[in-house]
Amino acid sequence: MHDFCSFEKKRTHIKIPTKIFNRKVTVDHDVEDCYSFKYALLGGLLPKEEEIRSREKDFDNMNWDLLDFPVDFCLLSRFEEFNSIFVNVFGLNEKDEVVILKATSNSRYIKHVDLLFMTNNVCASRYYTITDLSKLLHPQITKDRTRPFFLCKACLTHFSSQEKFEVHHSLCSLYPPTRVELPSIENNILKFENFRHQQMIPYVIYADFECLLEKVDTCDLDPSSSYTNQIQVHTPFSFAYYIVGPDKDSCKFVTYMGKKGEDVVQIFLDFLGQEALLIEEKYKSISKIDRSSQEDRNRFNNAESCHQCGKVFSDSSDKCWDHDHMSQKGNLRFVLCKKCNFKYCKSDFIPIFLHNFTNYDCQLIAGNLGYTENKTHVIPLSEEKYISVIKNINSSIQLRFVDSYKFLAASLAELVGNLSLDQFHHLKENFPSVDLELLRRKQVFCYDYLDTYDKLKETSLPAKKDFFNRLHNKDISDEDYSFVQMVWEKFQIKSLAEFSSFYLKTDVLLLADCFQNFRSLCFSIYQLDPAWYFTIPGLAFDAMLYFTNIRLxxxxxxxxxxxxxxxxxxxxxxxxxxxxxxxxxxxxxxxxxxxxxxxxxxxxxxxxxxxxxxxxxxxxxxxxxxxxxxxxxxxxxxxxxxxxxxxxxxxxxxxxxxxxxxxxxxxxxxxxxxxxxxxxxxxxxxxxxxxxxxxxxxxxxxxxxxxxxxxxxxxxxxxxxxxxxxxxxLKKFVDYNTIIGPRKLSSVDNTSISKPTIIDRGPNHLT
Known part of the structure; x- marks a missing residue:
C-alpha cells in the first residue's frame, strides 16, 4: 500500500530558507505544483515575471509529450534533446547548501535554464526559476565578495577572470558534468599511512557453497532471432566454512547439509553472524601489557622516534608501548607515537574469502542481505556483480565477503599445483592420517547430474557419463574417473551427500592453504597482509607506497x-x-x-x-x-x-x-x-x-x-x-617485482604490481 497524493490544482507554499531567499535569485510562479516545472522553465527563458502570462503561447513551441506531470527531473534527457535546451536542477541539503541534483551534458544547446527543486514533508514538490546561478552560489563557494566570480556550470569550479574561465571551459566541456572534489592544500600529500595493514588479521574465514543444478522447462524458441535459453537454476543445498585463527586451537571447520525447502543461504549468513559475535568477544579480551622485561623497558626508554612514521618524540607523553593484543604475551612490539598507535589497531571486520565470489557466489547471497535491520554495503563491479559485500553485524564488527580470485587469478587446481606438500598445513590438520597426494589434487564432481535432493540419497558412484560438464561441454577422462572411484573407496563414502560434503571440505581447505600461503608470502616481502584489501591492485598500491617511502x-x-x-x-x-x-x-x-x-x-x-x-x-x-x-x-x-x-x-x-x-x-x-x-x-x-x-x-x-x-x-x-x-x-619497486618478486610469488599474478596506475573516473563519478 502507498499513500496517494493528488497534485492536481494544488498550490503548496514551500518556504525557501531565508539565506537563499535573501540572495534574490529565485522566482516562484503562482501556479499549481504540477505545472511549476513548465512556468519555472519558461521563467528561465523569459526572465521578467510580467512577461510569462502574456507569452504562455511559447509553451506551444515545446514538445511536452515526452514528460509526465509532475515532472521527474531524472527523466529530462529526451525532452532536452528534442527541444534543444539543457536544464540544470539544484536542491538544498540539510545545511541549506545548494547541491546539484541533475546536470546535463547537452551544453551545445544555446538555450539553458537553471531550476531549484524543493520538497516538504507532506508529499509536495515545486520548481523555482534561478535567475543568477553565480550569485546564488557565490557566498557558498567563497567569502571574498570583491573579486570577480565566473562559475562553470558543468563542475561548479569558479574563476577570477573571463580568460581563465574560457580556457577551463574548453577542456571541461569535453567531459560529462561532474562535481569534482580535490584535496585541500593542507592535505595534498599521498604517502603510506595504512600502518594497521602491517599486522595480520587474527581471524579469516574461507567458505564455499554446493548447488543443485535444477533443470528448467522452457518453451520452443524462435531460431530466426537471438535468444537466451535458461536451462538451469543454481539452488544452494550445502555450505562449508573454515575459520583460521591466530593459533591451531582457534581454527574451526563447519559444514551444513540443507533439507529440501530450507533457505541454505540465510542459514549460512546466520551461522557467520554468530561466529562474528564470538570473534568479537575474543577481540575484546585484550592481553595486558607486560613491562617485566628489562630489555623491553630499555628499548622503550631509549627510543627517540616512532617506529612507523619516524617522528621524533618531543616528550615521553607522546611515546606509546605497542603490544600484540591477541597474544597471551604483553611484551613490547613497537614504540609508536600516539597517532600511529591509534592507527595500529585491530580490524573491525572479518574477511570471508570465496573463490570467484564476484562472478558466482555473490549472486547466491545478494538476495538475502537486505532482510535484517543491520546495514549492507556493496562495492559494485556492475549492477549484478560485486567486488565485495559488507554486512554489519553490530556497530563494532562486520562481515566482509571478498573474492580470493581478485588476488590469485587462477583456478583452484592451478593454485594447488604451485604449492609443495609441506605447505598444506590446514589440509593435513583436518586429514591427519591420509596421504596428502590424494587430497591436494582438485577433486572431480558430477555437477550437472546432481539436480534434485533425491539424488543426494544415492548410495553408489554415478557412471562416468554422468560426470559430463555442460558448462565446458566435455566428459571427464578415464584417468579422472578412476581417481574418483579410488576416492570413493578410500574414504568409504556411503552416498552422494557424503561425496558432496567431502568435495566441499577439501575445496575449502585447499583454498585456505593457498590463500594463507599467499598472505605469509606478501607479509614477508611487503610487510602487508592481503586480507585487509579487496583486490590485488589495492595491495600493490600500498606496497608501492611503503616500499618506496615516497611522498607524492x-x-x-x-x-x-x-x-x-x-x-x-x-x-x-x-x-x-x-x-x-x-x-x-x-x-x-x-x-x-x-x-x-x-x-x-x-x-x-x-x-x-x-x-x-x-x-x-x-x-x-x-x-x-x-x-x-x-x-x-x-x-x-x-x-x-x-x-x-x-x-x-x-x-x-x-x-x-x-x-x-x-x-x-x-x-x-x-x-x-x-x-x-x-x-x-x-x-x-x-x-x-x-x-x-x-x-x-x-x-x-x-x-x-x-x-x-x-x-x-x-x-x-x-x-x-x-x-x-x-x-x-618507482624504479627500485618495479625492478624488485620484475626480477626478485616472481621467484617468490610464483602462484600470484605478479604483473598486477607493475601495471599502470591511471584510473578512469568515468562519466558522472565523483573524483
Whole structure:
C-alpha cells in the first residue's frame, strides 16, 4: 500500500530558507505544483515575471509529450534533446547548501535554464526559476565578495577572470558534468599511512557453497532471432566454512547439509553472524601489557622516534608501548607515537574469502542481505556483480565477503599445483592420517547430474557419463574417473551427500592453504597482509607506497587535472604491414634467386609498462608555465635540451601545435607519431588513430615531443605547459617485482604490481 497524493490544482507554499531567499535569485510562479516545472522553465527563458502570462503561447513551441506531470527531473534527457535546451536542477541539503541534483551534458544547446527543486514533508514538490546561478552560489563557494566570480556550470569550479574561465571551459566541456572534489592544500600529500595493514588479521574465514543444478522447462524458441535459453537454476543445498585463527586451537571447520525447502543461504549468513559475535568477544579480551622485561623497558626508554612514521618524540607523553593484543604475551612490539598507535589497531571486520565470489557466489547471497535491520554495503563491479559485500553485524564488527580470485587469478587446481606438500598445513590438520597426494589434487564432481535432493540419497558412484560438464561441454577422462572411484573407496563414502560434503571440505581447505600461503608470502616481502584489501591492485598500491617511502603531491587545481586527462590518449603497441613477402633460400621452390634475399622478422618488446614506469616520473611542484617560460620553450633546441638544462630533475607537459611535413609521410606511414583519440568517419565510437595531419593544441609529455621533433616534425607553437619535479622513484619497486618478486610469488599474478596506475573516473563519478 502507498499513500496517494493528488497534485492536481494544488498550490503548496514551500518556504525557501531565508539565506537563499535573501540572495534574490529565485522566482516562484503562482501556479499549481504540477505545472511549476513548465512556468519555472519558461521563467528561465523569459526572465521578467510580467512577461510569462502574456507569452504562455511559447509553451506551444515545446514538445511536452515526452514528460509526465509532475515532472521527474531524472527523466529530462529526451525532452532536452528534442527541444534543444539543457536544464540544470539544484536542491538544498540539510545545511541549506545548494547541491546539484541533475546536470546535463547537452551544453551545445544555446538555450539553458537553471531550476531549484524543493520538497516538504507532506508529499509536495515545486520548481523555482534561478535567475543568477553565480550569485546564488557565490557566498557558498567563497567569502571574498570583491573579486570577480565566473562559475562553470558543468563542475561548479569558479574563476577570477573571463580568460581563465574560457580556457577551463574548453577542456571541461569535453567531459560529462561532474562535481569534482580535490584535496585541500593542507592535505595534498599521498604517502603510506595504512600502518594497521602491517599486522595480520587474527581471524579469516574461507567458505564455499554446493548447488543443485535444477533443470528448467522452457518453451520452443524462435531460431530466426537471438535468444537466451535458461536451462538451469543454481539452488544452494550445502555450505562449508573454515575459520583460521591466530593459533591451531582457534581454527574451526563447519559444514551444513540443507533439507529440501530450507533457505541454505540465510542459514549460512546466520551461522557467520554468530561466529562474528564470538570473534568479537575474543577481540575484546585484550592481553595486558607486560613491562617485566628489562630489555623491553630499555628499548622503550631509549627510543627517540616512532617506529612507523619516524617522528621524533618531543616528550615521553607522546611515546606509546605497542603490544600484540591477541597474544597471551604483553611484551613490547613497537614504540609508536600516539597517532600511529591509534592507527595500529585491530580490524573491525572479518574477511570471508570465496573463490570467484564476484562472478558466482555473490549472486547466491545478494538476495538475502537486505532482510535484517543491520546495514549492507556493496562495492559494485556492475549492477549484478560485486567486488565485495559488507554486512554489519553490530556497530563494532562486520562481515566482509571478498573474492580470493581478485588476488590469485587462477583456478583452484592451478593454485594447488604451485604449492609443495609441506605447505598444506590446514589440509593435513583436518586429514591427519591420509596421504596428502590424494587430497591436494582438485577433486572431480558430477555437477550437472546432481539436480534434485533425491539424488543426494544415492548410495553408489554415478557412471562416468554422468560426470559430463555442460558448462565446458566435455566428459571427464578415464584417468579422472578412476581417481574418483579410488576416492570413493578410500574414504568409504556411503552416498552422494557424503561425496558432496567431502568435495566441499577439501575445496575449502585447499583454498585456505593457498590463500594463507599467499598472505605469509606478501607479509614477508611487503610487510602487508592481503586480507585487509579487496583486490590485488589495492595491495600493490600500498606496497608501492611503503616500499618506496615516497611522498607524492596531489593536484589541487582542477584545470591541471583536466589538462592531464586530456593528455591520456593511449598508445599503439605494434607496427605491422598488411602484406609482406619474404624471399630467401629456405623457401624452397618459392625462392626467386634473381631477387635480393629478404626475411620477415617478428620482434617483440617485453616489459613496456615496467620500463616506462622506471623512468623519471612526477612527484611534486606542479606549476603552470608563465609567459617567459612559454616563450623560451617555443624554440625546438630548448625543448631538446630539457634534460641537460634541468639535470632530469624537472619535467614538463606541453600543449602544442605541431606540423607533420609532407616529406615524412612515406617513411612514417607504418607508425606515425602523436596518436589521437577521435571518432572516425562513419563510426560512432572513439578510436585511437594514427594520422599524418597537423596537430592543434595537442597535449603530451616532453619526452614524446622530443622524439617527434628529433624525427622531423616541426614545432609551431607551445600554447600552455605544466612543470613538475620528477625522479625515478618507482624504479627500485618495479625492478624488485620484475626480477626478485616472481621467484617468490610464483602462484600470484605478479604483473598486477607493475601495471599502470591511471584510473578512469568515468562519466558522472565523483573524483
Amino acid at each position: 603531491e596531489l593536484l589541487i587545481d582542477y584545470d591541471q587535472v583536466l589538462f592531464f586527462e586530456q593528455a591520456i590518449i593511449g598508445g599503439v603497441s605494434q607496427c605491422c604491414l598488411r602484406y609482406c613477402e619474404a624471399n630467401n633460400k629456405y623457401m624452397g621452390r618459392h625462392f626467386n634467386s634473381s631477387l635480393p634475399s629478404s626475411f620477415i622478422s617478428y620482434l617483440d618488446c617485453n616489459g613496456l609498462y615496467s620500463w616506462s614506469m622506471s623512468l623519471h616520473l612526477p612527484t611534486s611542484n606542479f606549476k603552470w608555465l608563465d609567459k617567459d617560460e612559454l616563450q623560451y620553450f617555443n624554440c625546438k633546441e630548448n625543448i631538446l635540451n630539457i634534460d641537460e638544462k634541468f639535470n632530469k630533475e624537472k619535467g614538463f607537459f606541453f600543449e602544442i601545435t605541431i606540423d607533420y611535413p609532407d616529406h615524412l609521410h612515406d617513411s612514417h606511414q607504418d607508425l606515425p607519431f602523436l596518436p589521437i583519440s577521435q571518432i572516425p568517419p562513419n563510426a560512432k565510437q572513439r578510436k585511437l588513430l594514427l594520422t599524418l595531419n597537423r596537430k592543434e593544441k595537442y597535449i603530451c609529455h616532453y619526452k614524446t615531443l622530443q622524439t617527434a621533433i628529433a624525427n622531423g616534425l616541426v614545432l609551431v607553437q607551445v600554447h600552455r605547459g605544466i612543470s613538475f619535479t620528477q625522479s625515478d622513484w
